[in-house]
Amino acid sequence: MPETITCELTVRLGSGPSWSSVRATQVEATDIVRVTVAAGATDQEVEVQPGDGVSLLFISPDPPSEDLSYATSSGATDHHLLDQPHLLSGKGAVGLLGGSAAPTSLFFSNAGPADAGVTIVVGRKATP
Numbered sequence: 001m002p003e004t005i006t007c008e009l010t011v012r013l014g015s016g017p018s019w020s021s022v023r024a025t026q027v028e029a030t031d032i033v034r035v036t037v038a039a040g041a042t043d044q045e046v047e048v049q050p051g052d053g054v055s056l057l058f059i060s061p062d063p064p065s066e067d068l069s070y071a072t073s074s075g076a077t078d079h080h081l082l083d084q085p086h087l088l089s090g091k092g093a094v095g096l097l098g099g100s101a102a103p104t105s106l107f108f109s110n111a112g113p114a115d116a117g118v119t120i121v122v123g124r125k126a127t128p
Contacts, residue, residue, distance in 0.1 A: 002026050005056055005123045007089055023089060025056050027123035035108070037068065037116045043107040046120065053125030054094050054102035060085040060119045067112030072103040079109065082118070 005025045012018035035046050048057075061068050061082040069079035078098070080086065088094045094102045102124075110116050 002028060003030055003123070005030065005121075007056075007087065009087075025089060025123055027055060028053075028126035029124050031120075031122040031124070033120040033122075035118050035120075037108040037110040037118055039110055039112055039114050039116075041108060041110045043071070043109060045105050045107055046118075047105050048120055049102065049104055049122050049124050054122055055089070055091060055125075056121070056123030057088040057094055057097075057102065058085065058119075058121040059106070060121075062117040062119070065110075065112055065116060067110060068116050068118075069109050069111075071107045071109075072097050072105075073107065 005027060006022065007025070008022045010018060010020045031049060033046060033048060037044055059070065059082065064083050064085070066081055066083045068082040070082065071079045088096065097103055106120070108118060
């Protein structure tokens with residue numbers, strides 16, 4: 001049975017203008033993954049989905065930190081800092097992670113002195 005994921009975003013410039021967007025994404029399956037990335041970890045693999053068809057990927061660090069990052073392949077030189085939550089909605093946005101298909105695993109590194117929590121929400125197809 002299809003599931004709807006609704007994302008609401010408001011961008012407000014101080015006391016100036018603001019923009020809002022509400023988008024509903026229809027998906028066949030959702031996955032929620034909660035992991036702890038150990039202090040000093042390098043390329044800690046976290047499986048996030050079994051195949052292609054990701055249309056929404058939300059990665060929320062706790063706490064956000066410039067010491068915490070992830071890559072889409074082990075040993076990659078291109079790491080994405082988790083200094084704020086990441087929301088990729090739509091195949092075009094998910095495609096920004098590189099490659100023609102969404103990653104099946106993410107590889108987290110934590111250069112900080114303390115463990116960090118990460119929550120990952122995936123909205124995807126369940127059928128080929």
